[in-house]
Structures are given as structure tokens and as C-alpha cells.
Amino acid sequence: MARIPAPERRAALIEAALRVVSQHGIAQATTRAIVAEADMSLASFHYAFDSRDELIDELIATVVAREQAAVMPEVVPGLGLREILEAGILRYFEHLKADPEHEQAMLELTQYALRSPDRHPLALAQYARYVELAERSLELAASVADAAWRVPVALAARVLVAFTDGLTLTWLVDRDDDAARAVAAAAADALSRMADPR
Amino acid sequence: MARIPAPERRAALIEAALRVVSQHGIAQATTRAIVAEADMSLASFHYAFDSRDELIDELIATVVAREQAAVMPEVVPGLGLREILEAGILRYFEHLKADPEHEQAMLELTQYALRSPDRHPLALAQYARYVELAERSLELAASVADAAWRVPVALAARVLVAFTDGLTLTWLVDRDDDAARAVAAAAADALSRMADPR
């Protein structure tokens, strides 16, 4: 086999691990399954990583760092804040529908991290990142709609994260698109009432 | 050891399994960990159950059937619908704070069920039960507040389930009580606008 620098091997293994977790769940993301997905030998795994735990930690850090603002609103002037927010949440919903396994993987990684005190900070960082992205979206939305947040943006962002999480979890279970759209509308409604026109 | 009828052994093992899942997560809920918690021999497990899968399925069915309406509003006349709903959601939040491991276990069992086509119906049944309980709460709340739902109650109930799920997941990660209360207020606000005074 070709000689591949350790950092590249680590990256390839992390990508393979994400695919395995997405498709089969974290419980099935064994070292053997991951190296098979990456088309490597088992020994190569332990050359690149000290342990499976080390890879999982790195995987969580990677997906968190890579997370993009799926809810980021388009700049369409003339719309009210409520409409802008609803469009943003619906955009996230389309993103969820396009790749449900990825969001399911993110949820599993969160819960995995929650089960170990050592890894709890990883889950916290993940949600801090979500809140940060939500915050930017809400600030942009208010700016476009010419509104001002009455509560701290960080708090409104935290509420938005909770609402999208709930939308995700329930939709992954029942795949009820109409219900998900109702959640989006209700969430946008509630959030828009946390701001005043300027 | 004493001779215990099979149904009692099954019940004891299910209770032990729930404790193990709550405390250590479903990944650690091995047959050995469960029998240790139940103070039984490993062979007793396979006398009562054909397989570990059979017990997990039974466990999910049991916790779902046992689920109570934690959000069920108190009957306090004179309050508006929004206040009644907020009080109900805050009641659920206190329930969550009192026993976080149980709600975390429920989330894990849901995601576990989602990973296997055979068990997906169990997750669906779980959420159908949640929606049913939410529906009863919403009907009672509207009746007490003398209001009428403008949308189908089932849909409003589905939205309520999503909101409480999001509240649960985010709070389990960051344990931010103030943020959770803001989610509760926003959810109550959004839901109350799905009804009209009568």
C-alpha cells in the first residue's frame, strides 16, 4: 500500500467514520467498520490514532467546526420579520430532508458525548456553535426586516436552536412534512414576537 | 435462588434494564450489566427472554405505555390560554430537572429504535403516545381557558411535542435553566395563537 502521511490518514479515517455513523449509527462505527469504509488495514488505524475514542472525539470536533448556517436567511427586502424567519427555518427543513442521515448522526454524536464527563464539553461546544450560527441568522433577519430584538439575541438564538432541534427529532421519527412546516411557522411566529419594529 | 415465575422475572429485568440505560446509556446495557443490576444469573436472562433484542423491544414498549402526561395543566380558572400552557410546559421542565437521566434514556431509546427498520414502529408508537398526551393537555387547557383551537388539535399537539423535545435536548446539553424557561414561554406564546377565544 502507498505511504500516506499520518495527517491525511487521520482525515480519511474521520471522513469514513462520519459515513459509517451516518449510515449505520455510532454503535456500528467500530474500528473494523471504519477501516473497511476507508479501505485500510486495521493496523493503519492504530498507526494514525491511539484509540477509537480519540477518533470519535476528533470526529465530533471536525463536524462541529465544519457546521454551516443552514438557517441563514436570504436577503429579500420587503418581507416582515416573521416571514423571513419562517423562510429560514423552512430552508433548514429542506436541508434536513435532503440529508436526514447527517442530522441523525449529529444527534447521535451529541448523545454519545453526553454520556461521558470527559466528552460533555464536546457537546457543549457543538451547541455553542449552533447558537452562534443562529445568532448571526437572527441578527441578519432583524437587520433586513428593520426590527430590533427586545431580548438578548443570544437568548433568542438559543430558543431557535431548541425549536430546530425539536423539529429535527420529531420529523426523523414520523417524517410528517406538514407537521414540520407547522412547527416552522409556530417557531417563526414566536421568535418574531421577541423583536420590535424599528 | 428462589423460583420466580417468568413474567415477574421479565418485569424485574425490564426495570433493571431501564436503570442501566438511564445511568449508563443503551450502549452499556449489556445482558451482563442488566442481570448484575437485577441480581440474577446470566442464564436466568435467557430463560426469561429469547434474546437481548427482545428485552429492548419490550423495554421500549413498557416505557411508552407507562408514559404519563407530565405537561397536563392544572385546572386554575381565570388564567388565559397562554398562561395555562406556559405553566404546563414549565411543569414538564421541573419533571425533566427532577430526573434528567430518564428523559435522556427515552431519547436514546428513540434513536436506537430509529436505527433498525424492524424497530422504527416502536419509535413511531412512542411519539404517537406523546402526541396523544399532548392532545389531551391542549384540549383541557382550551376548555379551562374557554378557547377553541383554530387548527386541528392533533397538529397543535404535534407542535407541542416538537417544542418540548427541543427544550429537553438543548437543556440536557447546556443545563441552562433561563434559556429553557424562555423556550417554554415562546412555545406557550406560539401555541396560544393557534386558538381563538370563545
Add this chain to the structure above:
DNA sequence: GTCTATACACCGATAGAC
């Protein structure tokens, strides 16, 4: 650096004595 082969722990499940 990469491989095959293997050590060792733990898993679910069963055999067979009592």
C-alpha cells in the same frame, strides 16, 4: 509505514449438572 497474525476482553447465547 504497512501489512498479517494474534492477543485479550467482552459480547450474546447455550449446555448440562443439580
Add this chain to the structure above:
DNA sequence: GTCTATCGGTGTATAGAC
């Protein structure tokens, strides 16, 4: 019915040839 002992399989991790 209940137990101890054990099987076959799979998990993580490592040894040692190349």
C-alpha cells in the same frame, strides 16, 4: 428453574515480519 461453565463471535489494540 436455576446455576456454573463454556462456546463462538466480535470488539480494541498490539507484535513482529517486511
